[in-house]
Amino acid sequence: MPDRKPVTVVGVADDRLDLLGPEARLALTDAEVVVANARLLALWQSWARPSTGVPSMLEVGPDSDDMVQQVWSQSVEYARRVCVLAAGDPGFFGVARALLRRIDRHQLIILPGASSVSLAFARVALPWDDAVVVSAESRPLDEITSAVRTASKVAVLTSPERPPEVIGRSLLEAGVAVDLAAVCSQLGTETESVEELSLADLATGSFDPHSVLILVGPGGLPLIGWAASKAAERNPLANLAWGLPDGAFAHRPVVTKAEVRAVVLGKLQLPRAGVLWDVGAGGTVGIESALVRPGLTVMAVEDSPEEAAQVAANAAALGAGVHVVTGRAPEVLEGLPAPDRVFVGDGALASLEAALARLRPGGRIVASFASLDQAAAAASTLGNLVQIGAHHGERLDDGGWRLVARDLLFVAWGPGIDDEPDSPFVA
Numbered sequence: 384m385p386d387r388k389p390v391t392v393v394g395v396a397d398d399r400l401d402l403l404g405p406e407a408r409l410a411l412t413d414a415e416v417v418v419a420n421a422r423l424l425a426l427w428q429s430w431a432r433p434s435t436g437v438p439s440m441l442e443v444g445p446d447s448d449d450m451v452q453q454v455w456s457q458s459v460e461y462a463r464r465v466c467v468l469a470a471g472d473p474g475f476f477g478v479a480r481a482l483l484r485r486i487d488r489h490q491l492i493i494l495p496g497a498s499s500v501s502l503a504f505a506r507v508a509l510p511w512d513d514a515v516v517v518s519a520e521s522r523p524l525d526e527i528t529s530a531v532r533t534a535s536k537v538a539v540l541t542s543p544e545r546p547p548e549v550i551g552r553s554l555l556e557a558g559v560a561v562d563l564a565a566v567c568s569q570l571g572t573e574t575e576s577v578e579e580l581s582l583a584d585l586a587t588g589s590f591d592p593h594s595v596l597i598l599v600g601p602g603g604l605p606l607i608g609w610a611a612s613k614a615a616e617r618n619p620l621a622n623l624a625w626g627l628p629d630g631a632f633a634h635r636p637v638v639t640k641a642e643v644r645a646v647v648l649g650k651l652q653l654p655r656a657g658v659l660w661d662v663g664a665g666g667t668v669g670i671e672s673a674l675v676r677p678g679l680t681v682m683a684v685e686d687s688p689e690e691a692a693q694v695a696a697n698a699a700a701l702g703a704g705v706h707v708v709t710g711r712a713p714e715v716l717e718g719l720p721a722p723d724r725v726f727v728g729d730g731a732l733a734s735l736e737a738a739l740a741r742l743r744p745g746g747r748i749v750a751s752f753a754s755l756d757q758a759a760a761a762a763s764t765l766g767n768l769v770q771i772g773a774h775h776g777e778r779l780d781d782g783g784w785r786l787v788a789r790d791l792l793f794v795a796w797g798p799g800i801d802d803e804p805d806s807p808f809v810a
């Protein structure tokens with residue numbers, strides 16, 4: 384049997400053969416046979432200069448077994464130098480996996496181009512190192528839906544069985560929160576289209592089945608960078624402190640008062656990064672958390688659109704990066720990325736249970752209550768309870784002071800007991 388020669392796989396990004404690097408150009412001109420689908424072969428034919436001596440060409444269809452057999456036979460049986468032309472990055476949902484079923488890894492040279500997902504995220508100008516990528520070809524609809532529910536940024540490589548509109552319908556039916564949906568089709572070609580749509584328009588539209596569908600949910604849009612830069616300019620807590628005066632929030636009423644907020648923030652033990660849910664308490668805890676920890680992804684959940692607008696206005700006025708989610712807890716919580724910290728205001732025990740079910744390992748929940756019964760129930764679940772009573776000093780007519788009791792509340796936090804009582808026994 385003749386000696387085998389390496390197989391080179393050249394990935395073409397943006398259909399731009401003219402942008403190929405010297406190594407890829409050499410592999411193509413030096414090849415004895417170029418293998419590709421009809422589209423890429425036509426592209427190669429129109430680009431290759433006849434003077435370079437065009438190698439023989441082998442057209443392959445969508446059947447990957449057939450393609451592998453043809454490449455194997457050209458390379459191994461006929462000992463020809465083979466160059467396979469492929470779209471994007473051949474190692475990313477591409478021909479590399481199929482080729483490796485028959486061709487030794489050491490006989491394969493891969494020269495990748497930018498993948499379709501890389502191009503799609505570039506078109507909508509978003510980073511994607513934090514994105515989850517799923518191929519609709521191999522994933523059932525419910526797996527795609529749950530990927531979008533749990534990851535804040537997803538790219539779906541769509542397929543004829545599951546084109547963009549079918550995925551849109553499934554997301555709509557499942558009530559998954561999506562802030563940005565973009566269908567990116569024919570990337571790099573003259574007929575490229577990038578459409579940003581609402582979920583309803585996605586579900587009712589008709590799109591190229593071979594597209595990249597970008598879906599960004601709560602926390603996925605770049606609020607963090609915005610928060611970090613804005614907060615540096617306007618953050619009233621530039622000196623590390625918390626318990627911002629209630630008057631700092633222009634749009635009122637402020638539900639969680641300054642002294643209670645100060646305790647809640649302390650109990651939350653906010654990490655530098657991660658996800659914080661502020662569930663239904665006017666958003667001031669979330670806003671302050673974003674100010675003291677600009678690296679946090681903060682989601683304030685509000686049921687009423689008016690209150691949601693107030694939270695957004697307060698956050699904007701203070702330069703805090705807070706993502707306001709309008710919806711009813713606990714149902715709406717299902718669509719949010721799993722939290723590292725949760726504040727539940729207003730004695731919402733059902734939300735507390737839902738938060739506990741989704742809390743990431745090592746996470747913490749703090750909840751405030753006016754009712755002792757509810758606070759006791761929460762404390763039984765979470766492990767810790769404190770009563771907060773702030774007495775505000777007020778001036779009397781004679782210039783003296785009196786103390787007025789305000790903000791009597793219970794705060795429960797956990798899970799896990801913070802303060803083990805000292806052992807009565809001396810070791």
Ligand SMILES: C[S@@+](CC[C@H](N)C(=O)[O-])C[C@H]1O[C@@H](n2cnc3c(N)ncnc32)[C@H](O)[C@@H]1O
Binds near residue numbers: 476497570572594595
């Ligand atoms: C088998 S995968 C190939 C991925 C390829 N290796 C890459 O790096 O992009 C085919 C899927 O990639 C996506 N795709 C490939 N080329 C595309 C393009 N030019 N525009 C939009 N999507 C594309 C579509 O989702 C298509 O169904």
